[in-house]
Amino acid sequence: MSMDKHSLVGLLPQDMSSFMESVGEPLYRARQVTEWIYRKKVPSFDHMSTLPQSLRDALKKNFFLAQGKIVHTLTSHDGTVKYLVAFPDGQAVEAVSIPQGKRLTLCVSSQVGCAVGCPYCATGKAGFTRDLESQEIVEEVWMAQKANDQRIGNLVFMGMGEPLLNYTNLSRAILVLNHPQGMGIGTRHITVSTTGVPSKMVQLARDWEQVNLAVSLHAPDNDLRTELVPVSRAWPLREVMEAVDEVIGLTNRRMTVEYTLWNGINDLVSHAHALAALCRGRLLHVNLIPGNPGGGKRFRPSSLPRVLTFQGILREKGIPVTIRKERGRDIQAACGELYRTWTQAE
Ligand code: SF4
Structure with missing residues (x-):
């Protein structure tokens, strides 16, 4: 492995084994270290009491425990907590x-x-600043879980960024998140939410058949979708739906369509009928997400009666549909708001 100093959190288990070999330690030490990190979530090398001092010193010399830090926390009255995780280069994610x-x-x-x-x-x-490294993605999960007592039931890549535009790091992170000597999160409990990058959707289904894939459509036709999800210029709706069909063919599992509802923009009765037509005959489930109040002047959340009407039309047409329960409205839980406030204050 490279001689650069890395974080231990997020390191692939085989890299930990290579390190043990390189310092003449038996391989079971690698498993001890991963237990200290992922099961016991120790705050420092000095807490790894089953390791000899010489190995702890070697670890300190070659690794950081973790490089990210939670620099800001917002807690909602409903228990939802938003963390801002900052990295040594001054960049941060939510x-x-x-x-x-x-x-x-x-x-x-x-x-x-x-x-x-x-x-x-x-x-x-x-705008875009940079990809997260795979280790930074794992650190984010590790730190957020460390701040809570509960086990992770579901992990969703639905925060900042388009995960499939950072595929290599995403896939490496899933390897550690899923590994029994890593975070041990079952792949069926991991969901990747994408705006639709067709080739990478298919690659994910091939590499990680059990990982759930959710595709954010937000519009039933390409013109409206290009306005709401500008990346559609590169990957038109037709290509995204072809990828959806290929993914379902590979996994034989129901996929989720995410559809955020904005008042008067994509929540008309005609949109509901067009969405139903698009979903008909496909193994899909529609998750309706009432828009959030931070969308700006033009984008106002759909009212509950409009959301229910939209849902009713899909139901009538036999499309499985749910409405996502809103959590953490009082803490700017919509993606990127805390980050934006923080970067503007810097
Ligand atoms: S909703 Fe925000 S984070 Fe998600 S794809 Fe669009 S711009 Fe990116």
Whole structure:
């Protein structure tokens, strides 16, 4: 492995084994270290009490425990917590923990900023800065879970960034997140939410058949979609739906369509009928997301009666549909708002 100093959190288990070999330590030490990190979540090397001092010194010399830091926390009255995780280069991303019974749903970011440029999204308005490294993605999850007692029930890549535009790091991060000597999160409990990057959707289905894929359509036709999800210029709706069909063919599992409802923009009765027609005959489930108040002047959240009418039309047409329960409205839980406030204050 490279001689650069890395974080231990997020290191692939085989890299930890290579390190043990390189310093003449038996391989079981690698497993001890990963247990200290992922099961016990120790705050420093000195807490790894089963390791000899010489090995702790070697680890200190070659690694950081973790390089990211939670620099800001907002807690909602409903228990949702938003974290701003900053890295040594001064960049930061958001992660959100949402308690659901005894388990946590964690929503995490894959990039600093985002190039997709959705006009109602604070992250999109801030533009793209850089990809997260795979280790930074794992650190984000590790830190958000460390701040909570509950186990992670679901992990969703629905925070800042388009995860499939950072595929290599995403896939490496999933390897560690899923690994029994890593975070141990089952792939069926991991969801990647994409605006639709067709070739990478198919690659994810091939590499990680059990990982859930959700595609954010937000519009039933290409013209409106190009306005709401500007990346559609590169990947038209037709190509996204072809990829959806290929993914379902590969996984034989139901996929989720995310559809955020904005008043008078994409929540008309005609849109509901067109969406139903698009979904008909496909193994899809539609998740309706009432827009959030931070969308700007043009983008106002649809009222509950409009959301229910939209849902009713899909139901009538036999499309499985749910409405996502809103959490953390009082803490700027919409993607990118805390990050934007923080960068503007810097
Ligand atoms: S909504 Fe998602 S894809 Fe669109 S700009 Fe925001 S972070 Fe990017």
